[in-house]
Amino acid sequence: MGSRPDRRVSAVDDAAVAGTASFIVSSAPRWRAASPNDLSWRCWDDELVVFDQRTGDTHHLGTLSGSVLLALIEAGSPLAAASLMHDLLDAAEEHQGPDLALAIDNALRCLEGAGLVIPDA
Amino acid sequence: MIVADLPMEELARRLTGPGLPVRTGPLLTRIQSPLPAVVQGIGLHYSHHAIADEVDFCDFHVRVAAPRSLRRWFAPQVHFHVDGNPPFLPLPLEQAFPMLEWGLNWCVSSHCHQYLIIHTAIVEHSGRALLLPAPPGAGKSTLCAGLISRGWRLLSDELALIDPGTGNLVPLPRPVSLKNRSIDVIRDFAQDAAFSAIVRDTTKGSVAHMRPPAKHVVRSKEEARPGWIVIPRYRPEARASLTPLPKARAFMQLADNAFNYALHGRAGFDLLARIVDACSCYEFTYSSLDEAIPVFHGLVHL
Numbered sequence: 001m002g003s004r005p006d007r008r009v010s011a012v013d014d015a016a017v018a019g020t021a022s023f024i025v026s027s028a029p030r031w032r033a034a035s036p037n038d039l040s041w042r043c044w045d046d047e048l049v050v051f052d053q054r055t056g057d058t059h060h061l062g063t064l065s066g067s068v069l070l071a072l073i074e075a076g077s078p079l080a081a082a083s084l085m086h087d088l089l090d091a092a093e094e095h096q097g098p099d100l101a102l103a104i105d106n107a108l109r110c111l112e113g114a115g116l117v118i119p120d121a
Numbered sequence: 122m123i124v125a126d127l128p129m130e131e132l133a134r135r136l137t138g139p140g141l142p143v144r145t146g147p148l149l150t151r152i153q154s155p156l157p158a159v160v161q162g163i164g165l166h167y168s169h170h171a172i173a174d175e176v177d178f179c180d181f182h183v184r185v186a187a188p189r190s191l192r193r194w195f196a197p198q199v200h201f202h203v204d205g206n207p208p209f210l211p212l213p214l215e216q217a218f219p220m221l222e223w224g225l226n227w228c229v230s231s232h233c234h235q236y237l238i239i240h241t242a243i244v245e246h247s248g249r250a251l252l253l254p255a256p257p258g259a260g261k262s263t264l265c266a267g268l269i270s271r272g273w274r275l276l277s278d279e280l281a282l283i284d285p286g287t288g289n290l291v292p293l294p295r296p297v298s299l300k301n302r303s304i305d306v307i308r309d310f311a312q313d314a315a316f317s318a319i320v321r322d323t324t325k326g327s328v329a330h331m332r333p334p335a336k337h338v339v340r341s342k343e344e345a346r347p348g349w350i351v352i353p354r355y356r357p358e359a360r361a362s363l364t365p366l367p368k369a370r371a372f373m374q375l376a377d378n379a380f381n382y383a384l385h386g387r388a389g390f391d392l393l394a395r396i397v398d399a400c401s402c403y404e405f406t407y408s409s410l411d412e413a414i415p416v417f418h419g420l421v422h423l
Contacts, residue, residue, distance in 0.1 A: 040387055040390055040391065042369075042372070042394045042397075042398075044367065044368035044369050044372075044397070045367050045368060047369035047370070049369050049373065049390075049394070051387060051390035053386070053387055058373070058376050058382075058390065060369055060370070060372075060373045
């Protein structure tokens with residue numbers, strides 16, 4: 001048939017985000033969306049698909065990860081995890097208190113791995 | 122003029138000689154082959170496809186022939202050439218007609234980038250297209266063959282061509298490729314259909330082709346708007362089960378099954394999003410066509 005072009009599609013879902021890794025939650029690191037002008041996205045049923053013009057990659061984000069990314073894009077300026085935690089209480093029904101902080105931290109790391117967010121220098 | 126208008130001797134003469142320009146959907150392919158299996162296959166499966174005028178531009182020039190070497194006689198092989206070049210290794214001679222079909226699929230998926238091309242079966246009902254994207258072995262061709270035998274129109278059993286301008290699905294009706302057990306299943310289910318002989322021991326196992334219904338071929342210019350995305354999964358002894366699929370996941374299925382999504386870049390992303398927006402999306406598990414077909418008829422009336 002012929003091979004399809006090499007292209008990455010990835011899923012950053014909330015199951016991966018709520019993993020067992022332990023991170024010490026700190027408000028010190030601040031995060032921002034990496035090159036939001038290069039991102040296109042669509043949201044269906046609280047799940048997000050995001051196209052990154054820089055790489056041609058397409059990402060499938062679960063509710064929390066998608067909310068984190070959109071919050072950073074909307075903010076337009078770097079945010080700490082604590083600020084995100086405050087903003088996303090409504091979007092993170094499954095996670096409360098320390099669980100939410102851990103989940104947001106994990107989400108940020110996964111989004112960083114996907115190249116969608118970067119720590120603010 | 123259609124292929125069926127040519128006497129078999131004339132069909133063979135033209136295929137062996139200058140080639141036959143055959144229209145399939147929006148594409149025109151000049152086919153050359155001296156091989157009886159290919160001549161018979163075209164006579165059977167492309168009987169209602171239009172033959173273009175000799176002066177028309179052809180999208181592809183393909184030739185299916187035995188090599189000019191000892192392999193012409195010893196463990197005979199067949200080559201597929203497009204525009205004079207062989208994109209594949211040769212196959213056993215008895216696989217000549219399947220090779221033509223696989224080669225034509227390759228031509229489209231590798232070159233027709235004026236469309237966004239998705240690896241999916243696609244049928245139409247009431248002006249709306251049903252996309253059945255799935256990996257090999259999931260049962261999409263079986264389902265496709267079953268549906269076109271029960272009132273759905275064949276757009277393609279393999280390749281969805283999406284017009285970036287309109288978002289419509291462009292028909293490309295060609296023979297439906299069936300494999301292994303699905304051959305007998307469809308022969309029983311569609312007893313009025315025409316089938317090729319079975320070709321065995323291919324990389325896909327046993328392969329046979331089902332002729333596209335004439336009334337579908339003559340409607341090749343009728344595009345369809347997107348209607349449904351259904352991810353099929355054949356599971357032995359499973360009851361037919363249709364469950365809603367989150368649209369984000371449907372999007373990723375389409376993107377993962379698209380041949381040239383990367384080439385279209387952001388425009389491709391936007392186009393797929395439009396398609397998903399317009400579709401109802403499901404996963405479907407089945408083991409029996411008799412149970413499956415009514416489920417899809419039910420979709421039409423929702």
